[in-house]
Amino acid sequence: MSFDYFLYKGVRFSPGSYSEDVLNFAENEFQVLDDDVYIVTYPKSGTNWMIEILSLLKQGGDPSWCRNVPIWLRSPWYETKEGQSQIKDVTSPRVLTSHLPFHIFAKSFFTSKAKIIYVMRNPKDILVSLYHFAKILCLYKDPRNFQEFVEDFLQGNVLYGSWFDHIKGWMQMKDNSNFFTITYEELQQDLRGSVEKICKFLGKEYDDALIDAVVKHSSFQVMKENKMSNYSIMPQNFMDHTKGTFMRKGVIGDWKNHFTVAQSEYFDSVYEKKMKDLNMIFF
Numbered sequence: 480m481s482f483d484y485f486l487y488k489g490v491r492f493s494p495g496s497y498s499e500d501v502l503n504f505a506e507n508e509f510q511v512l513d514d515d516v517y518i519v520t521y522p523k524s525g526t527n528w529m530i531e532i533l534s535l536l537k538q539g540g541d542p543s544w545c546r547n548v549p550i551w552l553r554s555p556w557y558e559t560k561e562g563q564s565q566i567k568d569v570t571s572p573r574v575l576t577s578h579l580p581f582h583i584f585a586k587s588f589f590t591s592k593a594k595i596i597y598v599m600r601n602p603k604d605i606l607v608s609l610y611h612f613a614k615i616l617c618l619y620k621d622p623r624n625f626q627e628f629v630e631d632f633l634q635g636n637v638l639y640g641s642w643f644d645h646i647k648g649w650m651q652m653k654d655n656s657n658f659f660t661i662t663y664e665e666l667q668q669d670l671r672g673s674v675e676k677i678c679k680f681l682g683k684e685y686d687d688a689l690i691d692a693v694v695k696h697s698s699f700q701v702m703k704e705n706k707m708s709n710y711s712i713m714p715q716n717f718m719d720h721t722k723g724t725f726m727r728k729g730v731i732g733d734w735k736n737h738f739t740v741a742q743s744e745y746f747d748s749v750y751e752k753k754m755k756d757l758n759m760i761f762f
């Protein structure tokens with residue numbers, strides 16, 4: 480796409496779905512409710528997988544809602560133009576989504592009892608997923624080639640800015656009881672156990688039947704085949720379906736098929752510098 484990102488509080492956004500006013504509203508005026516749950520992620524960390532899991536939990540394991548309502552209407556992004564008009568139709572307890580970094584997140588959250596589920600993923604896999612996604616979603620500048628995209632990602636020259644800043648910002652919340660972290664890799668390796676942990680965090684009663692249903696209906700294959708979850712019904716001018724699909728591979732470690740040894744070593748050296756104060760290992 481040919482446009483320029485604009486900066487809001489040091490972070491890049493695209494004019495399509497964001498503006499100074501929309502972001503200012505999200506940050507300073509948006510009213511968080513005490514029973515809200517927010518899925519917060521850096522893009523491509525497993526956001527939509529978590530929306531599907533929470534949609535199923537909200538419906539007691541019944542997949543009808545997921546089969547009939549587009550995923551972005553079930554849990555709108557409250558910082559986008561579209562999301563802000565869609566939120567009025569979300570019933571309480573609301574599950575809302577955000578990619579905002581910590582310093583721009585809704586101020587009213589911090590005096591509320593609302594909860595956040597923060598999903599993280601190996602940043603090399605995020606980079607690869609984003610590289611492909613940026614070619615199809617109109618809100619991203621078209622990546623010219625992988626090498627340049629590695630540079631843009633490491634510099635934070637992409638929509639929603641730097642992955643490093645996102646993680647570092649949100650980790651300030653890690654000891655708060657209304658903040659729960661989980662990784663894409665944990666979801667992959669133990670979806671059952673992960674869903675149980677999510678129920679406990681939400682204070683939601685669960686039994687084997689509920690967990691079985693959530694695990695079954697949130698699998699990669701089921702989501703990929705569900706047009707309400709796989710983004711195939713997004714208008715072509717917003718998502719170019721000729722260039723790829725949202726439900727791409729859904730695996731751990733695809734970065735190994737994309738990075739050269741030199742690119743991986745370069746990434747590691749930047750990672751070490753930027754993350755030295757945080758004891759977090761993703762790969």
Ligand code: A3P
Binds near residue numbers: 520697698700725727
């Ligand atoms: P890949 O591009 O690596 O396949 P987000 O929802 O944050 O945009 O993340 C999208 C990534 O999550 C994509 O990764 C997508 O395939 C993957 N994904 C979505 N649903 C999934 C599921 N049920 N199981 C595993 N991966 C899933």
